Amino acid sequence: MLHIGILGPPGCGKTSIFKALVPAVVDETGGAISREIHLGQVKVPDPRLDELHAIFQRGKQVNAIVEYVDLAGFSRSDVSRGGYDAQFLGQIRSCDALLHVVRNFELPGLPKPDPLRDYQADFQEFLLSDQMIFEGKLQRLRKEAQKRKDPELGREINLMERCLEALQNEQPLRELEFTPEEDKLLRSYQSLSAKPELVLLNIAEDDIRGSDEMINELKPAIESPKVSLTVICASIEMEIAQLDRESAREFMDDLGIKESALNRLIQASYKLLGLISFFTVGDDEVRAWTVKQGTKARQAAGEIHSDLEHGFIRADVVNFKEFQPRGSLSACRKDGVRRLEGKEYTVQDGDIIEFRFAL
DSSP: OEEEEEEOOTTSOHHHHHHHHSTTSSOOOTTOOOOOOEEEEEEOOOHHHHHHHHHHOOSEEEOOEEEEEEOOOOOHHHHHTTSSOHHHHHHHHTSSEEEEEEEESOOTTSOOOOHHHHHHHHHHHHHHHHHHHHHHHHHHHHHHHHHOOOHHHHHHHHHHHHHHHHHHTTOOGGGSOOOHHHHHHHHTTTOGGGSOEEEEEEEOGGGGGGHHHHHHHHHHHHOBTTEEEEEEOHHHHHHHHTSOHHHHHHHHHHHTOSSOHHHHHHHHHHHHTTEEEEEEEOSSEEEEEEEETTOBHHHHHHHHOHHHHHTEEEEEEEEHHHHTTTOSHHHHHHTTOSEEEOTTOBOOTTEEEEEEEOO
16 A cells, blocks of 8 residues: 655645645644644546446446554744754655645745745655655665675675765755665665655645646756656545545636646655556456556566465456447457456556466
8 A cells, every 4th residue: 555644834735735635533633743644545536437338237336545644843943953852753754655745825924935945845844854864874884894794795785875975965866766675675665755756836726827827937947857746625525535436526617727736746755756557357356556667567466365376377458548439348359459468567557457376
């Protein structure tokens, strides 16, 4: 399951966003700093899955799930006293990606909004935290290298030196290229600057129609590899989340909103992490599964159950784009678009797969 941490200073609206994503999980805190962590699971909206369930009528529909984490609050004074505390940084490190909320509306008692300032303040703090960890690790590795000669140790030292040089030059680790072996090693450090970030510009209701201009102004300064920027009005999204589907559609039409920002937020999170969905149609459910882009058929089978991976024979595959105009698997087979693939087949977003395996 994908874990995305929501962070931001008091008044930015992060808890309002969390409450809109996961209604009734947590009461509004009114901007006060809370040291509690709130967790909530959200279904990933996917119209393709909705259509498959309507066609096959196979029991329940099971969407992919994302877990959002409303991280403990912090204030800018935490930084002035010497940085965010270890507990807060540890919470961030445990997440797969970050949803970084920045305020772009006036709020009594708070400074004039400056989204770029707020984002860059956290960016510098994360770089510094990573630098301290890598400096300590490199020092320990060099001491160990004096005691024993080990090629693996030497390669790790070279990797640490490369990372530290980037951090000292204010380059986040997510912008570097690593081999699969290096990437596996670095994941154990849970580097903050290696994590993908979705920066969420939280705006006032009156600014919705001018949001495109705001985004275009900030994109050049914020967006980079594995960092994307989107916009939301948390107060409106909370209202939408509390309405039934028909009332929500009418409310959005009145405001000129085509799609809930929360749906775009979840989809943007997927894209940022390089994730795709494939579907299975069973006797009692139609289900979406999440895998990384580039995942092979055999590994995808293992996402369902280890027995399918170990006993993998073939994958019976048709993509949703080919299935949709035909409306049935038998028609896809007749037209030759449903085919058998081996273990080295790379799963594509929207594939409908039946795995054949031996026990």
